[in-house]
Amino acid sequence: NAGVTQTPKFQVLKTGQSMTLQCAQDMNHEYMSWYRQDPGMGLRLIHYSVGAGITDQGEVPNGYNVSRSTTEDFPLRLLSAAPSQTSVYFCASSADSRSGYTFGSGTRLTVV
Amino acid sequence: TQLLEQSPQFLSIQEGENLTVYCNSSSVFSSLQWYRQEPGEGPVLLVTVVTGGEVKKLKRLTFQFGDARNDSSLHITAAQPGDTGLYLCAGWGSGTYKYIFGTGTRLKVLA
Numbered sequence: 001n002a003g004v005t006q007t008p009k010f011q012v013l014k015t016g017q018s019m020t021l022q023c024a025q026d027m028n029h030e031y032m033s034w035y036r037q038d039p040g041m042g043l044r045l046i047h048y049s050v051g052a053g054i055t056d057q058g059e060v061p062n063g064y065n066v067s068r069s070t071t072e073d074f075p076l077r078l079l080s081a082a083p084s085q086t087s088v089y090f091c092a093s094s095a096d097s098r099s100g101y102t103f104g105s106g107t108r109l110t111v112v
Numbered sequence: 113t114q115l116l117e118q119s120p121q122f123l124s125i126q127e128g129e130n131l132t133v134y135c136n137s138s139s140v141f142s143s144l145q146w147y148r149q150e151p152g153e154g155p156v157l158l159v160t161v162v163t164g165g166e167v168k169k170l171k172r173l174t175f176q177f178g179d180a181r182n183d184s185s186l187h188i189t190a191a192q193p194g195d196t197g198l199y200l201c202a203g204w205g206s207g208t209y210k211y212i213f214g215t216g217t218r219l220k221v222l223a
Contacts, residue, residue, distance in 0.1 A: 033211055042200060042216040043155070050209050058210060090154050094211070097204050098162060100145035101211060103154030 002026050006091050006104035013081040013111045021076040021107050023091030031094040032074040033058070033101065034066065036087040043090065049074055050097075081111045115139075116201055116214035124220045125191055133186045133217045135201035142204050144184045146175055149198040191221045 007022045025032065030051045035043040035058075045058030047066040055066050063085060065077040074093075078085060088108050092101035119134045135144065143162045147155035159168050161177035161184060168175045172195075174187040184201055201214040 031209070031211075035213070040218070043202075043213040045210060045212055048210060056209070059212070092154070097209060098143045098160070100147070100157040100160055100202070101155075102157070106152075106154055 004091055004093055004102055004104035006089075006107050008107060009105065010108050011110070013078070013109065015081060015083060015111060017081050019078050019081070021078070021089055021091070021109075023074045023076065023104060024072050025074075025091075025093040025102070026072065027093060027095070027102065028071060029093035029095050029102075030071065031097065031101075032068065033092050033094075034064070034074070034076045035090045035092065036060065036085075037090060037106075038087050046076065046089075078109075083111045085109065086111045116203065116212060118199075118201060118214040118217050120217060121215065122218050122220075124222065127192055127221055127223050128190050129221075131188050131191060131219070133188075133199055133219075135184045135186075135214050137182045137203075139205055140181050142181070144177055144181075144201055144203040146184070146186055147200045147202060149200060155198075155200055188219075191219075193221045193223050195219060196221050 004025045033048040034046040037043050044060050049055045049068040052071050088106045090106050092103045094101045116137050145160050146158045149155040159175045164179045164181045166177045172189045176185045199217045
């Protein structure tokens, strides 16, 4: 049971670089979301998807892009990294709009 | 914007004490979930409450969904050091597919 798999687990970027955080789930869940969690804080919604080909913005979408070409994959792209994007990023999936989410183990990103 | 406010923000108690964490919103939620998160890991789902007034028990944890479905509480009886962690409420707002999290309650149980 893989669940939600995120890669990489750790990443250091220089300001201005771009990169893609990968997320895959094997539970055939329609709903997927990306969150960021800053030290000592809760989770803030970046982008979410309710199915393949359908994405929408969350609370803090600026500086990030997403796509959902398949049910399984939901990559998060940082366009031009900034130190303010230093955070832990979590990907999560859910079967429907009444259930909870299953989370990946996170990607710890540092932008210098 | 739908917000979930949790209180208290921090809680440090002795082993064996009881505690209650609150989750409040001005918006109605179709369901609410509670999670526990430990350092370096993703949140883990504890429970889902759907019906107004619903009470669910998970060993020493009791969860309640308010009658108006805009608030919830988590009560821990006889807390243990293993209960230490960040507790988060979360929910799907009515009429939206955004899943948002509360501000979090960081619990530390001292042996």
